[in-house]
Amino acid sequence: MGSIREIMSTDLKTVTAKETIFDIAMLMKNNDIGFVPVVEGNKLKGVVTDRDLVVRGYANKQSDSVSAAEVMSDNIAVISPDTSIDDAAQLMFDQKVRRLPVVEKGGLVGVVALADLAVRKQSDEHAGRALSGISENVDHRNYVQ
Numbered sequence: 122m123g124s125i126r127e128i129m130s131t132d133l134k135t136v137t138a139k140e141t142i143f144d145i146a147m148l149m150k151n152n153d154i155g156f157v158p159v160v161e162g163n164k165l166k167g168v169v170t171d172r173d174l175v176v177r178g179y180a181n182k183q184s185d186s187v188s189a190a191e192v193m194s195d196n197i198a199v200i201s202p203d204t205s206i207d208d209a210a211q212l213m214f215d216q217k218v219r220r221l222p223v224v225e226k227g228g229l230v231g232v233v234a235l236a237d238l239a240v241r242k243q244s245d246e247h248a249g250r251a252l253s254g255i256s257e258n259v260d261h262r263n264y265v266q
Contacts, residue, residue, distance in 0.1 A: 125209050126202035128240070129223045129231035135160045136169070138190035142178040145169050145189060156220045156232065159193045163228035167193035168220075199224045202231065210238050 134148055135158045145157055155171035169189050177192040199222045200209055209221060213235060223231035 123206050124202065125200055125204045125206065125223055125231075125233050128206065128237045129202065129233040130237065131231045133158060133229070133232060135229070136189050137161065138166055138188060138193070140189045142169075142174050142187045142189070142192055146174055149174075156234075158222055158229055158232065159189050159195075160229055165197075165199065165222050165224055165229040167195035168197055168222065169193045197222065200233070201225055206238060209233055213238070 134152050134154060136145055136148065138159050138161065140159075148157060149155060149171055157169050158165055159167040159169060167189075169192055173192045173194060178187055198212055198216050198218065200212065202223050202225050204212075204223075213219065213221060219235045221233050222229055223233055
């Protein structure tokens with residue numbers, strides 16, 4: 122059984138809580154991503170998803186000066202790099218999330234996505250089950266740690 126360390130992405134695009142939602146949207150557009158960790162130093166403070174930008178950002182606010190702190194999810198599930206792939210898939214299924222930040226010694230070291238799990242033959246069944254259990258109507262503010 123493999124660990125998350127073997128499949129997580131480490132080339133992360135991050136923002137601080139002070140970044141505007143416009144800047145975050147441009148970062149997502151320019152890097153073809155839909156998930157941006159919010160950090161202070163290397164400590165994870167929350168995440169902003171493309172859905173967060175739309176639902177809690179642009180749809181509710183009038184100004185592009187809205188900060189990440191105002192739209193980010195801050196009560197999120199995280200895993201360590203030594204978490205098994207099967208356990209990560211189960212957590213994604215249980216929490217109905219597609220991505221999990223990877224934290225080690227209090228610092229953000231990576232992110233693992235459902236797609237990362239799917240490329241591992243041994244976790245195909247778990248990734249498929251997690252994908253089928255993840256709803257499009259998830260309120261991302263309800264992550265747990």
